[in-house]
Amino acid sequence: MPTGPEYQRLRILRELVRGRKALLTVVVLLSIISTVCNLAMPLIVARLIGAVQAHTPVLWPVVWMTASALGAAVSAAASGYLLARGGERMVHGLRTRIMGHVLRLPLHQVRTHGTGNLVTRVTADSAQLRSIVDLGILQLPISGLTTVATIVIMGYLDWVLLLATLAGFSVAGLIIGVVIKGLRRSYAAHQSALGVLAHRFTTALDALPTVKAYRAETAMTERLAEASETTSVAALRSNLLNSALNPAMGLGQQIALVAVIAAGGARYASGVLSVADFAAFLLYLMQLVAPVFVIAIGLGQLQAGLSARKRFDEVLSLSTEESADPAASPTAVSSPSGPAVRFEGVDFAYDDQSVLRGATFTVPSRGLTAVVGESGTGKSTALALIERFVTPAGGRVKVLGRDTTDWTLSGLRARITYVDQAFTLLTDTLRANLTVGHRVAPSDEALFAVLETVGLSEAVQNLPQGIDTVIGEAVDLSGGQRQRVALARALLADTEIVLFDEPTSQLDSINERSLRTVVERLAAERAVVMVTHRMSVAGHADHVVFMHGGQVPAEGTHQELLDGCPPYQALVAGERPSLTANSAVPAGQA
Numbered sequence: 048m049p050t051g052p053e054y055q056r057l058r059i060l061r062e063l064v065r066g067r068k069a070l071l072t073v074v075v076l077l078s079i080i081s082t083v084c085n086l087a088m089p090l091i092v093a094r095l096i097g098a099v100q101a102h103t104p105v106l107w108p109v110v111w112m113t114a115s116a117l118g119a120a121v122s123a124a125a126s127g128y129l130l131a132r133g134g135e136r137m138v139h140g141l142r143t144r145i146m147g148h149v150l151r152l153p154l155h156q157v158r159t160h161g162t163g164n165l166v167t168r169v170t171a172d173s174a175q176l177r178s179i180v181d182l183g184i185l186q187l188p189i190s191g192l193t194t195v196a197t198i199v200i201m202g203y204l205d206w207v208l209l210l211a212t213l214a215g216f217s218v219a220g221l222i223i224g225v226v227i228k229g230l231r232r233s234y235a236a237h238q239s240a241l242g243v244l245a246h247r248f249t250t251a252l253d254a255l256p257t258v259k260a261y262r263a264e265t266a267m268t269e270r271l272a273e274a275s276e277t278t279s280v281a282a283l284r285s286n287l288l289n290s291a292l293n294p295a296m297g298l299g300q301q302i303a304l305v306a307v308i309a310a311g312g313a314r315y316a317s318g319v320l321s322v323a324d325f326a327a328f329l330l331y332l333m334q335l336v337a338p339v340f341v342i343a344i345g346l347g348q349l350q351a352g353l354s355a356r357k358r359f360d361e362v363l364s365l366s367t368e369e370s371a372d373p374a375a376s377p378t379a380v381s382s383p384s385g386p387a388v389r390f391e392g393v394d395f396a397y398d399d400q401s402v403l404r405g406a407t408f409t410v411p412s413r414g415l416t417a418v419v420g421e422s423g424t425g426k427s428t429a430l431a432l433i434e435r436f437v438t439p440a441g442g443r444v445k446v447l448g449r450d451t452t453d454w455t456l457s458g459l460r461a462r463i464t465y466v467d468q469a470f471t472l473l474t475d476t477l478r479a480n481l482t483v484g485h486r487v488a489p490s491d492e493a494l495f496a497v498l499e500t501v502g503l504s505e506a507v508q509n510l511p512q513g514i515d516t517v518i519g520e521a522v523d524l525s526g527g528q529r530q531r532v533a534l535a536r537a538l539l540a541d542t543e544i545v546l547f548d549e550p551t552s553q554l555d556s557i558n559e560r561s562l563r564t565v566v567e568r569l570a571a572e573r574a575v576v577m578v579t580h581r582m583s584v585a586g587h588a589d590h591v592v593f594m595h596g597g598q599v600p601a602e603g604t605h606q607e608l609l610d611g612c613p614p615y616q617a618l619v620a621g622e623r624p625s626l627t628a629n630s631a632v633p634a635g636q637a
């Protein structure tokens with residue numbers, strides 16, 4: 048299958064044409080009218096000169112001239128507007144498609160590409176795509192058509208002068224060919240440098256409080272300036288190449304003009320060429336410059352659009368999470384049962400860094416399960432495996448009795464509520480934050496009931512627009528309040544499994560008690576899995592999973608682990624647990 052830029056251009060044009068045939072037919076017709084009007088003008092002028100020389104009435108040539116000028120202007124303006132409309136719709140469609148695609152990518156892919164880099168593709172790159180539409184659909188074909196038609200008429204008027212014209216422009220053609228090749232590469236380098244810059248700036252803004260606290264504004268600005276400099280150098284190279292196009296065309300035009308005047312004078316003197324035809328030829332030569340300029344400059348600009356489209360395609364070719372879904376799998380329709388979660392000899396590694404090594408444990412279908420262990424031992428990774436943000440390299444992760452890879456992604460995630468470590472909220476209204484993922488929006492009574500449960504109803508009523516206040520912009524919540532919104536969201540979700548990743552980190556003792564009430568309420572009817580460093584949580588949990596070095600040496604009740612697992616005793620005592628042959632208690636046998 049061809050993959051070159053010409054193929055890409057054709058594919059993009061097919062995308063544009065799809066569903067817009069009527070609009071584009073009108074655009075092309077209007078452009079043809081404009082072109083014909085422009086092409087007719089020198090011939091009408093020749094008629095006018097003839098009429099003046101023959102002392103015959105000039106009214107009709109003047110009327111035709113006026114009509115042609117008006118026709119060309121109006122139809123060019125209308126076709127330009129209609130094409131811009133079609134082009135914007137296509138860019139909007141592509142932009143929406145790539146945003147939807149990025150949101151469906153596996154988390155590690157998004158992290159690998161970087162937020163800023165992906166944002167650049169949706170903003171700057173998509174703006175470049177317009178050039179493909181404007182140039183590819185209208186300007187280049189119409190300019191090509193005008194050029195060919197003009198050349199045919201010029202050949203009809205005088206083929207010797209036409210040869211002189213073509214010789215002049217062929218010099219420009221050679222230079223332009225070389226420039227276009229360089230432009231293709233330099234636009235790609237520019238767009239990629241812009242992506243790196245956007246990524247660095249986005250990460251700097253995300254870390255702004257830390258940057259300020261460490262007075263690192265200057266150092267950060269210098270780092271950003273380096274990325275900006277790389278972008279400018281790449282942009283300058285494109286500008287340099289682009290700026291060669293105009294002089295190249297100017298040179299071609301000058302050579303052609305000199306050759307035509309010299310040859311035309313000789314042919315007029317020998318009586319082969321009339322004054323009217325010579326004047327018409329010169330007018331066509333002047334007219335030829337415009338479409339040939341459009342072709343030269345347009346081919347240059349087109350490279351930016353094609354390179355942007357290539358960057359779009361790079362992202363669109365990445366597999367989404369859903370592409371690994373077992374939609375046709377027969378097990379996907381059987382009704383789920385069994386413990387809430389079961390890890391069976393699970394291995395997992397980030398690239399070549401091994402995180403889980405044969406982890407085996409069970410989360411009962413009801414009650415609070417605390418997942419404890421030293422920092423970096425793989426607790427959050429275990430939650431990510433349950434949500435299928437990542438998949439195991441070995442072993443099986445089962446949710447409600449079924450392997451996570453046998454669930455459809457939306458089926459799996461519809462059964463799990465996940466409250467992340469950062470209590471991430473959307474920059475949106477409080478209502479939208481609470482109801483995200485709900486097909487049918489809960490009533491205000493239901494919303495305020497859960498806000499009351501987490502002790503937030505009064506604070507929400509005091510917000511400028513109450514529950515419809517946008518948070519994360521001018522108005523924001525405290526860390527603890529954000530945490531409680533995340534809790535309220537979990538309460539509303541009403542799923543079989545609730546995952547909490549270290550939810551107590553920002554709570555004061557009053558709110559920690561209220562979290563405990565919420566968790567007890569949730570755990571009465573479903574499985575609550577809580578990754579925590581607070582051993583007090585493990586103390587009142589129904590089940591404890593003790594993780595150490597990517598394994599699960601023991602699981603059971605807090606008391607069972609205290610009695611039978613010395614490393615766990617060490618963890619509870621605030622010491623570093625060490626796993627010896629004697630202390631390793633097989634999972635489930637603590």
Ligand SMILES: Nc1ncnc2c1ncn2[C@@H]1O[C@H](COP(=O)(O)OP(=O)(O)OP(=O)(O)O)[C@@H](O)[C@H]1O
Binds near residue numbers: 400421423424427428
């Ligand atoms: N996205 C990632 N890419 C690469 N490595 C990662 C990633 N996330 C975590 N890790 C690594 O995997 C290991 C386990 O991390 P994980 O967050 O699961 O540990 P944890 O037990 O939850 O730690 P903590 O209690 O400090 O939150 C760590 O060594 C960490 O550096």
